[in-house]
Amino acid sequence: MSMNSEPAVAATPGALEPVAPSLVVRIVMRPMTKLLNPLIIKMAGRRHFRMAAQIHHVGRRSGRPYTTPAGARRGDEVIVIPLTFGNQSDWSRNVQAAGGCSIRLEGKDYRATQPQFLSWQEAKPLIRSAFSPFERASFRMLGIRQFMRLHAVPTES
Numbered sequence: 001m002s003m004n005s006e007p008a009v010a011a012t013p014g015a016l017e018p019v020a021p022s023l024v025v026r027i028v029m030r031p032m033t034k035l036l037n038p039l040i041i042k043m044a045g046r047r048h049f050r051m052a053a054q055i056h057h058v059g060r061r062s063g064r065p066y067t068t069p070a071g072a073r074r075g076d077e078v079i080v081i082p083l084t085f086g087n088q089s090d091w092s093r094n095v096q097a098a099g100g101c102s103i104r105l106e107g108k109d110y111r112a113t114q115p116q117f118l119s120w121q122e123a124k125p126l127i128r129s130a131f132s133p134f135e136r137a138s139f140r141m142l143g144i145r146q147f148m149r150l151h152a153v154p155t156e157s
Helices: 023-043 090-098 120-130 133-142
Strands: 053-058 065-070 073-075 078-082 100-105 108-119 146-154
Touching: 023 065, 023 133, 053 078, 053 090, 065 090, 073 120, 078 108, 078 120, 090 100, 090 108, 090 146, 100 146, 108 120, 120 133, 120 146
Parallel strands: none
Antiparallel strands: 053 065, 053 100, 073 078, 078 146, 100 108, 108 146
């Protein structure tokens, strides 16, 4: 989850400015993430583990496959993911560059396409329907300002 220190230029109309993680996330979450990710990855995506999904993506430069845990919720044909580490995290840039990824969420696999970064205001209807009041309050406390929306289609298992 490295950060690119150079500002990125918006590649598509309406794309949001680069957003780095909040101070709380940089100081508290990042060190914990490096420690807990190996355990969380094993649990993520399971039917009774709503805390995290498995995001399967391909490195935009290396071509290597990666699995990253991330909070995610599905509603109809859409998956929404809070960008805890901002839109410059490696996984979000990989998904954007590839035009999609695979996601294992609550025990089901999805092909997710058409990634789009959304501001809090743009994502508000999705967030309200997909996340609990407690989860929404935690997004604010963590300083999460952007979300990724993906079109999701279940894959045959």
